[in-house]
Amino acid sequence: MSEPHPSTVAIEDVLTRQLSAAQQQLDFLHEQLTESQRLATIGTIAAVIAHEFNNILTPIVSYSQFALQSAESDKPDMELIKKALSKTYQSSTKAGKICTSMLGLARGESSFGQVDIQKVIDEVLLVLARDPQKDGIALRVQVQPSMIVYGDPVQLEQVMLNLLINARHAMLGKGGSLTVKAHTTDDGGEIRIQVSDTGPGIPEKLLPKIFQPFFTTKGTAKKGEAKGTGLGLAICKEIVEHHKGRIEVVSEVGKGTTFNIYLPICTSN
Ligand SMILES: Nc1ncnc2c1ncn2[C@@H]1O[C@H](COP(=O)(O)OP(=O)(O)O)[C@@H](O)[C@H]1O
Ligand SMILES: [Mg+2]
The missing domain is CATH 3.30.565.10 (Histidine kinase-like ATPase, C-terminal domain)
Known part of the structure:
Protein backbone atom coordinates (compact mmCIF):
# COMPACT_ATOMS: atom_id res chain seq x y z
CA MET A 1 0.00 0.00 0.00
CA SER A 2 1.18 3.49 -0.70
CA GLU A 3 1.98 5.96 2.09
CA PRO A 4 -0.46 8.91 2.41
CA HIS A 5 0.52 11.69 0.10
CA PRO A 6 2.80 14.16 1.96
CA SER A 7 0.47 17.07 1.17
CA THR A 8 -2.49 15.19 2.74
CA VAL A 9 -0.49 14.85 5.96
CA ALA A 10 0.32 18.56 5.85
CA ILE A 11 -3.33 19.51 5.33
CA GLU A 12 -4.42 17.26 8.19
CA ASP A 13 -1.80 18.84 10.37
CA VAL A 14 -2.90 22.36 9.53
CA LEU A 15 -6.56 21.46 10.09
CA THR A 16 -5.83 19.91 13.48
CA ARG A 17 -3.92 23.00 14.55
CA GLN A 18 -6.66 25.30 13.28
CA LEU A 19 -9.29 23.26 15.08
CA SER A 20 -7.41 23.40 18.34
CA ALA A 21 -6.90 27.17 17.96
CA ALA A 22 -10.61 27.61 17.29
CA GLN A 23 -11.43 25.46 20.32
CA GLN A 24 -9.11 27.59 22.47
CA GLN A 25 -10.76 30.75 21.20
CA LEU A 26 -14.19 29.30 21.91
CA ASP A 27 -13.16 28.38 25.47
CA PHE A 28 -11.81 31.90 25.95
CA LEU A 29 -15.01 33.50 24.65
CA HIS A 30 -17.07 31.21 26.84
CA GLU A 31 -15.07 32.23 29.90
CA GLN A 32 -15.51 35.89 28.97
CA LEU A 33 -19.25 35.42 28.55
CA THR A 34 -19.54 33.79 31.97
CA GLU A 35 -17.53 36.64 33.47
CA SER A 36 -19.65 39.34 31.82
CA GLN A 37 -22.82 37.57 32.91
CA ARG A 38 -21.46 37.56 36.45
CA LEU A 39 -20.59 41.26 36.22
CA ALA A 40 -24.03 42.04 34.79
CA THR A 41 -25.58 40.22 37.76
CA ILE A 42 -23.39 42.19 40.18
CA GLY A 43 -24.33 45.42 38.38
CA THR A 44 -27.99 44.51 38.65
CA ILE A 45 -27.59 43.67 42.31
CA ALA A 46 -25.75 46.92 43.03
CA ALA A 47 -28.63 48.79 41.41
CA VAL A 48 -31.12 46.73 43.43
CA ILE A 49 -29.33 47.54 46.67
CA ALA A 50 -29.39 51.23 45.77
CA HIS A 51 -33.08 50.93 44.89
CA GLU A 52 -34.09 49.11 48.10
CA PHE A 53 -31.92 51.40 50.22
CA ASN A 54 -33.68 54.42 48.83
CA ASN A 55 -36.99 52.98 50.02
CA ILE A 56 -35.59 52.24 53.46
CA LEU A 57 -33.64 55.46 53.94
CA THR A 58 -36.73 57.65 53.57
CA PRO A 59 -38.27 56.65 56.94
CA ILE A 60 -34.82 56.55 58.60
CA VAL A 61 -34.17 60.18 57.65
CA SER A 62 -37.59 61.44 58.73
CA TYR A 63 -37.68 59.53 62.04
CA SER A 64 -34.20 60.64 63.03
CA GLN A 65 -35.17 64.20 62.18
CA PHE A 66 -38.20 63.92 64.50
CA ALA A 67 -36.02 62.60 67.30
CA LEU A 68 -33.42 65.33 66.87
CA GLN A 69 -35.99 68.14 66.74
CA SER A 70 -37.70 66.86 69.85
CA ALA A 71 -34.42 66.35 71.72
CA GLU A 72 -33.34 69.92 70.93
CA SER A 73 -36.69 71.46 71.95
CA ASP A 74 -37.51 72.90 75.39
CA LYS A 75 -39.65 69.89 76.28
CA PRO A 76 -38.18 66.76 74.73
CA ASP A 77 -40.88 64.13 74.21
CA MET A 78 -39.14 60.96 75.39
CA GLU A 79 -41.90 58.68 74.09
CA LEU A 80 -41.65 60.16 70.60
CA ILE A 81 -37.86 60.02 70.67
CA LYS A 82 -37.93 56.38 71.74
CA LYS A 83 -40.40 55.46 69.03
CA ALA A 84 -38.43 57.34 66.37
CA LEU A 85 -35.16 55.73 67.43
CA SER A 86 -36.65 52.29 67.51
CA LYS A 87 -38.12 52.72 63.98
CA THR A 88 -34.75 54.02 62.80
CA TYR A 89 -33.01 51.06 64.38
CA GLN A 90 -35.43 48.56 62.79
CA SER A 91 -35.07 50.06 59.34
CA SER A 92 -31.27 50.26 59.53
CA THR A 93 -31.08 46.64 60.64
CA LYS A 94 -33.29 45.67 57.71
CA ALA A 95 -31.06 47.63 55.32
CA GLY A 96 -28.00 45.81 56.64
CA LYS A 97 -29.69 42.45 56.17
CA ILE A 98 -30.74 43.23 52.61
CA CYS A 99 -27.20 44.31 51.78
CA THR A 100 -25.64 41.12 53.17
CA SER A 101 -28.19 38.93 51.51
CA MET A 102 -27.88 40.63 48.08
CA LEU A 103 -24.09 40.50 48.17
CA GLY A 104 -24.37 36.82 49.05
CA LEU A 105 -26.59 36.36 46.03
CA ALA A 106 -23.98 38.07 43.82
CA ARG A 107 -21.35 35.66 45.08
CA GLY A 108 -23.71 32.77 44.57
CA GLU A 109 -23.87 32.03 48.29
CA SER A 110 -26.60 32.70 50.82
CA SER A 111 -27.59 31.63 54.28
N1 LIG B 1 -48.63 43.64 38.16
C1 LIG B 1 -48.29 44.21 36.98
N2 LIG B 1 -49.25 44.72 36.16
C2 LIG B 1 -48.92 45.30 34.97
N3 LIG B 1 -47.64 45.37 34.51
C3 LIG B 1 -46.66 44.88 35.28
C4 LIG B 1 -46.91 44.26 36.55
N4 LIG B 1 -45.74 43.86 37.07
C5 LIG B 1 -44.79 44.20 36.18
N5 LIG B 1 -45.32 44.81 35.10
C6 LIG B 1 -44.59 45.30 33.91
O1 LIG B 1 -43.28 44.78 33.94
C7 LIG B 1 -42.31 45.85 33.91
C8 LIG B 1 -41.06 45.44 34.67
O2 LIG B 1 -41.32 45.34 36.08
P1 LIG B 1 -40.14 45.48 37.11
O3 LIG B 1 -39.02 44.59 36.68
O4 LIG B 1 -40.65 45.31 38.47
O5 LIG B 1 -39.61 46.96 36.88
P2 LIG B 1 -40.30 48.36 37.27
O6 LIG B 1 -41.39 48.07 38.26
O7 LIG B 1 -39.19 49.16 37.86
O8 LIG B 1 -40.81 48.92 35.97
C9 LIG B 1 -43.06 47.04 34.46
O9 LIG B 1 -42.49 48.27 34.03
C10 LIG B 1 -44.46 46.83 33.91
O10 LIG B 1 -44.54 47.22 32.56
MG1 LIG C 1 -41.12 46.83 39.94
Whole structure:
Protein backbone atom coordinates (compact mmCIF):
# COMPACT_ATOMS: atom_id res chain seq x y z
CA MET A 1 0.00 0.00 0.00
CA SER A 2 1.18 3.49 -0.70
CA GLU A 3 1.98 5.96 2.09
CA PRO A 4 -0.46 8.91 2.41
CA HIS A 5 0.52 11.69 0.10
CA PRO A 6 2.80 14.16 1.96
CA SER A 7 0.47 17.07 1.17
CA THR A 8 -2.49 15.19 2.74
CA VAL A 9 -0.49 14.85 5.96
CA ALA A 10 0.32 18.56 5.85
CA ILE A 11 -3.33 19.51 5.33
CA GLU A 12 -4.42 17.26 8.19
CA ASP A 13 -1.80 18.84 10.37
CA VAL A 14 -2.90 22.36 9.53
CA LEU A 15 -6.56 21.46 10.09
CA THR A 16 -5.83 19.91 13.48
CA ARG A 17 -3.92 23.00 14.55
CA GLN A 18 -6.66 25.30 13.28
CA LEU A 19 -9.29 23.26 15.08
CA SER A 20 -7.41 23.40 18.34
CA ALA A 21 -6.90 27.17 17.96
CA ALA A 22 -10.61 27.61 17.29
CA GLN A 23 -11.43 25.46 20.32
CA GLN A 24 -9.11 27.59 22.47
CA GLN A 25 -10.76 30.75 21.20
CA LEU A 26 -14.19 29.30 21.91
CA ASP A 27 -13.16 28.38 25.47
CA PHE A 28 -11.81 31.90 25.95
CA LEU A 29 -15.01 33.50 24.65
CA HIS A 30 -17.07 31.21 26.84
CA GLU A 31 -15.07 32.23 29.90
CA GLN A 32 -15.51 35.89 28.97
CA LEU A 33 -19.25 35.42 28.55
CA THR A 34 -19.54 33.79 31.97
CA GLU A 35 -17.53 36.64 33.47
CA SER A 36 -19.65 39.34 31.82
CA GLN A 37 -22.82 37.57 32.91
CA ARG A 38 -21.46 37.56 36.45
CA LEU A 39 -20.59 41.26 36.22
CA ALA A 40 -24.03 42.04 34.79
CA THR A 41 -25.58 40.22 37.76
CA ILE A 42 -23.39 42.19 40.18
CA GLY A 43 -24.33 45.42 38.38
CA THR A 44 -27.99 44.51 38.65
CA ILE A 45 -27.59 43.67 42.31
CA ALA A 46 -25.75 46.92 43.03
CA ALA A 47 -28.63 48.79 41.41
CA VAL A 48 -31.12 46.73 43.43
CA ILE A 49 -29.33 47.54 46.67
CA ALA A 50 -29.39 51.23 45.77
CA HIS A 51 -33.08 50.93 44.89
CA GLU A 52 -34.09 49.11 48.10
CA PHE A 53 -31.92 51.40 50.22
CA ASN A 54 -33.68 54.42 48.83
CA ASN A 55 -36.99 52.98 50.02
CA ILE A 56 -35.59 52.24 53.46
CA LEU A 57 -33.64 55.46 53.94
CA THR A 58 -36.73 57.65 53.57
CA PRO A 59 -38.27 56.65 56.94
CA ILE A 60 -34.82 56.55 58.60
CA VAL A 61 -34.17 60.18 57.65
CA SER A 62 -37.59 61.44 58.73
CA TYR A 63 -37.68 59.53 62.04
CA SER A 64 -34.20 60.64 63.03
CA GLN A 65 -35.17 64.20 62.18
CA PHE A 66 -38.20 63.92 64.50
CA ALA A 67 -36.02 62.60 67.30
CA LEU A 68 -33.42 65.33 66.87
CA GLN A 69 -35.99 68.14 66.74
CA SER A 70 -37.70 66.86 69.85
CA ALA A 71 -34.42 66.35 71.72
CA GLU A 72 -33.34 69.92 70.93
CA SER A 73 -36.69 71.46 71.95
CA ASP A 74 -37.51 72.90 75.39
CA LYS A 75 -39.65 69.89 76.28
CA PRO A 76 -38.18 66.76 74.73
CA ASP A 77 -40.88 64.13 74.21
CA MET A 78 -39.14 60.96 75.39
CA GLU A 79 -41.90 58.68 74.09
CA LEU A 80 -41.65 60.16 70.60
CA ILE A 81 -37.86 60.02 70.67
CA LYS A 82 -37.93 56.38 71.74
CA LYS A 83 -40.40 55.46 69.03
CA ALA A 84 -38.43 57.34 66.37
CA LEU A 85 -35.16 55.73 67.43
CA SER A 86 -36.65 52.29 67.51
CA LYS A 87 -38.12 52.72 63.98
CA THR A 88 -34.75 54.02 62.80
CA TYR A 89 -33.01 51.06 64.38
CA GLN A 90 -35.43 48.56 62.79
CA SER A 91 -35.07 50.06 59.34
CA SER A 92 -31.27 50.26 59.53
CA THR A 93 -31.08 46.64 60.64
CA LYS A 94 -33.29 45.67 57.71
CA ALA A 95 -31.06 47.63 55.32
CA GLY A 96 -28.00 45.81 56.64
CA LYS A 97 -29.69 42.45 56.17
CA ILE A 98 -30.74 43.23 52.61
CA CYS A 99 -27.20 44.31 51.78
CA THR A 100 -25.64 41.12 53.17
CA SER A 101 -28.19 38.93 51.51
CA MET A 102 -27.88 40.63 48.08
CA LEU A 103 -24.09 40.50 48.17
CA GLY A 104 -24.37 36.82 49.05
CA LEU A 105 -26.59 36.36 46.03
CA ALA A 106 -23.98 38.07 43.82
CA ARG A 107 -21.35 35.66 45.08
CA GLY A 108 -23.71 32.77 44.57
CA GLU A 109 -23.87 32.03 48.29
CA SER A 110 -26.60 32.70 50.82
CA SER A 111 -27.59 31.63 54.28
CA PHE A 112 -30.13 28.97 53.44
CA GLY A 113 -32.29 27.36 56.06
CA GLN A 114 -35.85 26.22 56.66
CA VAL A 115 -38.22 29.07 55.91
CA ASP A 116 -41.91 29.26 56.78
CA ILE A 117 -43.75 30.79 53.81
CA GLN A 118 -46.48 32.22 56.03
CA LYS A 119 -43.83 34.16 58.02
CA VAL A 120 -42.33 35.55 54.82
CA ILE A 121 -45.72 36.79 53.63
CA ASP A 122 -46.69 38.24 57.03
CA GLU A 123 -43.37 40.08 57.31
CA VAL A 124 -43.72 41.59 53.83
CA LEU A 125 -47.27 42.74 54.44
CA LEU A 126 -45.96 44.51 57.56
CA VAL A 127 -43.09 46.13 55.68
CA LEU A 128 -45.31 47.31 52.81
CA ALA A 129 -45.02 50.97 53.66
CA ARG A 130 -48.53 52.10 52.76
CA ASP A 131 -51.78 50.49 53.74
CA PRO A 132 -53.29 49.24 50.41
CA GLN A 133 -56.76 50.30 51.54
CA LYS A 134 -55.62 53.93 51.49
CA ASP A 135 -55.19 53.52 47.74
CA GLY A 136 -58.60 51.90 47.29
CA ILE A 137 -57.07 48.43 47.02
CA ALA A 138 -58.80 45.50 48.73
CA LEU A 139 -56.25 43.02 50.02
CA ARG A 140 -57.05 39.29 50.31
CA VAL A 141 -54.58 36.88 51.80
CA GLN A 142 -55.01 33.10 51.79
CA VAL A 143 -51.98 31.23 53.04
CA GLN A 144 -51.85 27.57 53.99
CA PRO A 145 -49.97 27.34 57.30
CA SER A 146 -46.78 25.37 58.03
CA MET A 147 -45.37 25.26 54.51
CA ILE A 148 -41.59 25.10 54.69
CA VAL A 149 -39.08 25.72 51.91
CA TYR A 150 -35.30 25.60 51.99
CA GLY A 151 -34.12 29.13 51.33
CA ASP A 152 -33.06 32.59 52.41
CA PRO A 153 -35.94 34.44 54.12
CA VAL A 154 -34.61 37.91 53.29
CA GLN A 155 -34.38 37.07 49.59
CA LEU A 156 -37.84 35.50 49.52
CA GLU A 157 -39.26 38.57 51.24
CA GLN A 158 -37.72 40.71 48.53
CA VAL A 159 -39.41 38.67 45.82
CA MET A 160 -42.79 39.14 47.49
CA LEU A 161 -42.16 42.83 48.15
CA ASN A 162 -41.31 43.51 44.51
CA LEU A 163 -44.42 41.68 43.28
CA LEU A 164 -46.66 43.52 45.74
CA ILE A 165 -45.17 46.90 44.83
CA ASN A 166 -45.74 46.17 41.12
CA ALA A 167 -49.34 45.07 41.77
CA ARG A 168 -50.04 48.19 43.81
CA HIS A 169 -48.47 50.36 41.13
CA ALA A 170 -50.67 48.70 38.48
CA MET A 171 -53.81 49.69 40.41
CA LEU A 172 -52.81 53.15 41.63
CA GLY A 173 -55.47 55.74 40.97
CA LYS A 174 -58.15 53.21 40.00
CA GLY A 175 -58.23 50.82 42.92
CA GLY A 176 -58.97 47.12 42.58
CA SER A 177 -58.12 43.95 44.41
CA LEU A 178 -54.84 42.40 45.33
CA THR A 179 -54.82 38.71 46.21
CA VAL A 180 -51.99 36.73 47.75
CA LYS A 181 -52.42 32.96 47.90
CA ALA A 182 -50.01 30.20 48.87
CA HIS A 183 -50.77 26.49 48.75
CA THR A 184 -49.10 23.20 48.05
CA THR A 185 -49.63 21.96 44.49
CA ASP A 186 -51.99 19.04 43.86
CA ASP A 187 -49.15 16.51 43.65
CA GLY A 188 -47.79 17.94 46.91
CA GLY A 189 -44.23 18.40 45.62
CA GLU A 190 -44.22 22.15 45.34
CA ILE A 191 -45.54 25.32 46.91
CA ARG A 192 -47.30 27.78 44.67
CA ILE A 193 -47.42 31.42 45.71
CA GLN A 194 -49.75 33.63 43.69
CA VAL A 195 -49.88 37.39 43.58
CA SER A 196 -52.86 38.64 41.53
CA ASP A 197 -54.06 42.13 40.75
CA THR A 198 -56.98 43.54 38.80
CA GLY A 199 -54.84 46.19 37.10
CA PRO A 200 -54.51 46.92 33.37
CA GLY A 201 -52.65 43.70 32.52
CA ILE A 202 -49.57 43.31 30.33
CA PRO A 203 -49.78 43.29 26.52
CA GLU A 204 -48.77 39.91 25.10
CA LYS A 205 -45.87 41.32 23.11
CA LEU A 206 -44.27 42.72 26.28
CA LEU A 207 -44.57 39.50 28.28
CA PRO A 208 -41.25 38.02 27.06
CA LYS A 209 -39.43 41.20 28.14
CA ILE A 210 -40.67 41.89 31.64
CA PHE A 211 -38.08 39.69 33.38
CA GLN A 212 -35.17 41.32 31.54
CA PRO A 213 -33.01 43.65 33.67
CA PHE A 214 -33.80 47.32 33.07
CA PHE A 215 -37.00 46.66 31.11
CA THR A 216 -39.59 49.10 32.40
CA THR A 217 -42.68 50.86 31.10
CA LYS A 218 -42.61 53.28 34.04
CA GLY A 219 -40.80 56.14 32.37
CA THR A 220 -42.47 58.76 34.53
CA ALA A 221 -43.09 58.71 38.27
CA LYS A 222 -46.64 58.06 39.55
CA LYS A 223 -48.01 59.66 42.70
CA GLY A 224 -46.23 58.21 45.71
CA GLU A 225 -44.07 55.83 43.66
CA ALA A 226 -40.68 56.26 42.07
CA LYS A 227 -39.92 55.92 38.37
CA GLY A 228 -39.27 52.37 37.25
CA THR A 229 -35.82 50.78 37.24
CA GLY A 230 -36.85 47.60 35.48
CA LEU A 231 -34.97 45.58 38.09
CA GLY A 232 -37.78 44.24 40.27
CA LEU A 233 -38.78 41.22 38.18
CA ALA A 234 -35.22 40.50 37.06
CA ILE A 235 -34.16 40.13 40.67
CA CYS A 236 -37.28 38.09 41.47
CA LYS A 237 -36.36 35.63 38.71
CA GLU A 238 -32.73 35.47 39.84
CA ILE A 239 -33.74 34.75 43.45
CA VAL A 240 -36.47 32.22 42.62
CA GLU A 241 -34.12 30.28 40.33
CA HIS A 242 -31.44 30.43 43.02
CA HIS A 243 -34.05 28.61 45.16
CA LYS A 244 -34.51 25.98 42.43
CA GLY A 245 -37.96 27.31 41.67
CA ARG A 246 -39.58 29.17 38.79
CA ILE A 247 -41.67 32.26 38.29
CA GLU A 248 -44.41 32.56 35.66
CA VAL A 249 -46.84 35.23 34.63
CA VAL A 250 -50.40 35.08 33.32
CA SER A 251 -51.91 38.36 32.22
CA GLU A 252 -54.93 39.61 30.30
CA VAL A 253 -55.17 43.19 29.14
CA GLY A 254 -58.08 44.91 30.87
CA LYS A 255 -58.46 42.14 33.48
CA GLY A 256 -55.28 41.88 35.47
CA THR A 257 -52.07 40.01 36.13
CA THR A 258 -51.07 36.99 38.17
CA PHE A 259 -47.53 36.02 39.06
CA ASN A 260 -47.03 32.39 40.11
CA ILE A 261 -43.98 31.28 41.99
CA TYR A 262 -43.25 27.58 42.38
CA LEU A 263 -40.78 26.47 45.04
CA PRO A 264 -39.76 22.94 45.99
CA ILE A 265 -41.16 21.87 49.35
CA CYS A 266 -38.67 21.15 52.08
CA THR A 267 -39.39 17.70 53.44
CA SER A 268 -36.47 17.08 55.83
CA ASN A 269 -37.63 17.91 59.32
N1 LIG B 1 -48.63 43.64 38.16
C1 LIG B 1 -48.29 44.21 36.98
N2 LIG B 1 -49.25 44.72 36.16
C2 LIG B 1 -48.92 45.30 34.97
N3 LIG B 1 -47.64 45.37 34.51
C3 LIG B 1 -46.66 44.88 35.28
C4 LIG B 1 -46.91 44.26 36.55
N4 LIG B 1 -45.74 43.86 37.07
C5 LIG B 1 -44.79 44.20 36.18
N5 LIG B 1 -45.32 44.81 35.10
C6 LIG B 1 -44.59 45.30 33.91
O1 LIG B 1 -43.28 44.78 33.94
C7 LIG B 1 -42.31 45.85 33.91
C8 LIG B 1 -41.06 45.44 34.67
O2 LIG B 1 -41.32 45.34 36.08
P1 LIG B 1 -40.14 45.48 37.11
O3 LIG B 1 -39.02 44.59 36.68
O4 LIG B 1 -40.65 45.31 38.47
O5 LIG B 1 -39.61 46.96 36.88
P2 LIG B 1 -40.30 48.36 37.27
O6 LIG B 1 -41.39 48.07 38.26
O7 LIG B 1 -39.19 49.16 37.86
O8 LIG B 1 -40.81 48.92 35.97
C9 LIG B 1 -43.06 47.04 34.46
O9 LIG B 1 -42.49 48.27 34.03
C10 LIG B 1 -44.46 46.83 33.91
O10 LIG B 1 -44.54 47.22 32.56
MG1 LIG C 1 -41.12 46.83 39.94
